Amino acid sequence: MDGNCSDFDWDTEDELEIENFGPPYSSGVTHAHEEAVVGSAEASSASSSSCKVIDHFVGMGFSKEQVAKAIEENGEENTNLILESLLQCPAKESSLPSSSNSKVIDHFIGMGFSEELVVKAIQENGEGNTDSILETLLTYSAIEKSPAKQHIDSDHSSDVEGSLMEDFSDFDSLSETEEIANPDSDEESRLLFLTKMGYTEEEASAAIERCGPDSTIAELTDFICAAQMAKAADSLFPIEVYPRPKPSSNDELKLKKRQFDNNPWKSKKQMRLEMSEDDEALHLPNPMIGFGIPTDPCHVTNRILTESAIGPPYFYYENVALAPKGVWNTISRFLYDIQPEFVDSLYFCASARKRGYVHNLPIENRFPLVPLPPHTIKEAFPLTRKWWPSWDSRTKLNCLQTCIASAKLTDRIRKALELHDGDPPESVQKYVIDQCKKWNLVWVGRNKVAPLEPDEVEMLLGFPKNHTRGGGISRTDRYKSLGNSFQVDTVAYHLSVLKEIYPQGVNVLSLFSGIGGAEVALHRLGIPLKNVVSVEISEVNRNILSSWWEQTNQKGKLLHIEDIQQLEDNKIEQLMSHFGGFDLIVGGSPCNNLAGSNRYHRDGLEGKDSALFFDYVRILDSVKRLSPVR
């Protein structure tokens, strides 16, 4: 039976369309030279309004049947009441008009059960008997949940010290060898990088001339910093870090370095030593739960934001936690010295994802997305239980990346295991486990491991099924786009505080949108998207977001911009004037030059792509400057 389920699961990937979204595209999509507007759905015919309301909530993760029932109870107009009703519905309803297998599956998936479990339960009980199916599913969940809970709780019961990541100033001494080494970069690229950081060309070339052709970026920025301090000492001294006057955009960037130190008379060597110390001081929390997670929400109740950091507009920045040394100090420094919040998504779903988030959102009264996603591998992929060997103790997957294991590797593993009856020797176990962890392989048969399918990755990351499927995207690109995206439940938990602040919805400037993780998170939270300006270089990703926007019948406008470097001050001003400002600036800049998987160009924030972080800063500064004074 499980074998049949397996067949169903894998084969349907190419054969069947599971209906997650109902209506066909109705609104027009116009493509301008550099940008495209996806119009609102309001213009389309009124006769399908009920269908649209259903789709709206289905897109948030509820089942069609649940939604239909809620509409019946509360009326079609009052979406708030419908949502309220859905949120209170404890996945107990089972009176659905079962017209197709797909609908039954959707129904139970909408309740929060995994597809594999649902398929298995349907096969056990028959499609018509929904009561029995539900009972089976609840039994499976009860069995699986208890050990999972214990695992999570025990993970962080030992470490609650209140002062999580509080300290930015440790005192370990470091030698000068801690500088950023960049032997490959020539003078021109260093010049470019420094100007990108906000320094003038004159400052940059003067620094290169003064420090020599072999100087590192760290030395050069130190030099410029010292020069700026000397220049500003008489007017700004003593520097008051909090609050400080609101500078213009360019001044802002230059000042960030400056405000990091409070004594402009220190020698260059002293400054460099202290910067290295700061680099060292920014440590990752263990457990990596940031300012709190749903099961443990009260670690940090207050934090201090500088005057210039306080929203609105609110902003949310994301990147990989395990970046090269010093990167997060730089990121924090350029984002108003806000302390990054490091969170591992394994506390939100069944796969790890260690990320740092810098934001000025409130951190109290957060709430998680519902339905809660599966928290263990077995919950997420129940069919693997049958084949999971006792010596593979994994309960969580590692980080979902952009590539999957080769067929040759899974073949090598199969052959290595087939040499032995029963449990293999420890050396073979270690080899297999190492590879399984490295490539996130799951057990799909006797001696048989396999990489995850794209739709399984979508589920783990909190996206609707088939979010990245079809419309011209290749399977390879699906893995890539998904690997580069947010974990929706994690991000949604942080963004949930906006619901109370903006009950009427938000205008969003979404930078490096990718496949729309932030948009999906806000939508699933029930925060209306008034207008979204999305900046995304990849055409397939833009298409994915457009499709989702139309299929979820968003009321507002979606505006696409391809190249972030083309989004300059005048354009930002124009957009803000048109949409009435932005409430939220959200995005994660390219990580490929920071990520550990990159064997070739792990160049830090100086890297070709990761340097676009400074465009995020530039645009954020512009939006803040152009926003009305609070």
Added chain:
DNA sequence: GTAATAATGATGGGGAAA
């Protein structure tokens, strides 16, 4: 031409052992 496939270490944190 695109898509799929397979092979390609280094970095840095954490913790045990010396």
Added chain:
DNA sequence: TTTCCCCATCATTATTAC
């Protein structure tokens, strides 16, 4: 305190298949 080992990691490139 230092050294060593274990472990995870939003990827890139070259080659082959279509």
